[in-house]
């Protein structure tokens with residue numbers, strides 16, 4: 001085989017087989033729902049919140065792998081997820097924190113590192129916890145689910161040093177969330193924003209903020225579907 005056919009193993013996630021199987025199933029469920037969303041919108045003339053109430057809208061699998069690799073490479077201990085839904089990306093974040101703690105010779109306990117998940121839809125909160133339990137303690141023990149509007153639930157008791165923030169939330173909430181978490185972001189932390197290209201119009205305020213050198217971020221856009229923003233925080237300039 002010539003070297004042009006060589007590829008790196010494509011799935012970097014360290015997890016038991018039943019977790020891989022569950023993640024595969026949940027990504028597929030999410031994709032199947034998304035195909036139907038515009039049709040439903042027309043049929044039901046449903047408002048955005050009603051339509052999304054029972055939708056996964058999970059972060060795409062390739063993006064989840066990237067987020068996992070990023071958390072591992074910065075040895076993330078404390079991660080915040082803005083927008084948890086049924087907890088798919090949360091599973092990746094928790095697996096990453098778990099690996100990252102192991103790399104640092106630390107025990108996998110919430111005192112050493114955790115994922116703060118945020119959701120305000122009661123049914124999603126309940127079901128996500130069932131999925132995490134199904135994954136096992138390796139995943140569920142490192143997740144702290146904050147229930148309710150994240151503008152309130154993230155406004156207190158954040159870890160002193162946050163290593164990463166995943167913005168996978170309705171676009172008007174992204175900048176307010178970043179501003180709430182920013183005082184606790186450590187220099188070298190990474191903020192990841194989903195759909196930064198696909199939702200550029202709706203993210204206008206966030207993009208302007210991240211691009212303003214005075215706010216301390218250095219940004220790139222990764223060309224995944226609809227774009228993934230990756231912003232490294234250097235600290236307030």
Ligand SMILES: C[S@@+](CC[C@H](N)C(=O)[O-])C[C@H]1O[C@@H](n2cnc3c(N)ncnc32)[C@H](O)[C@@H]1O
Pocket residue numbers: 056057058059082083084085086087088089090118119120121124148149150151168169170173
């Ligand atoms: C794109 S989905 C998150 C998907 C998730 N990260 C995943 O990969 O599975 C965004 C979620 O944010 C939730 N959400 C919207 N507004 C919120 C708010 N004010 N506080 C907390 N969660 C909110 C929605 O209910 C929705 O489930």
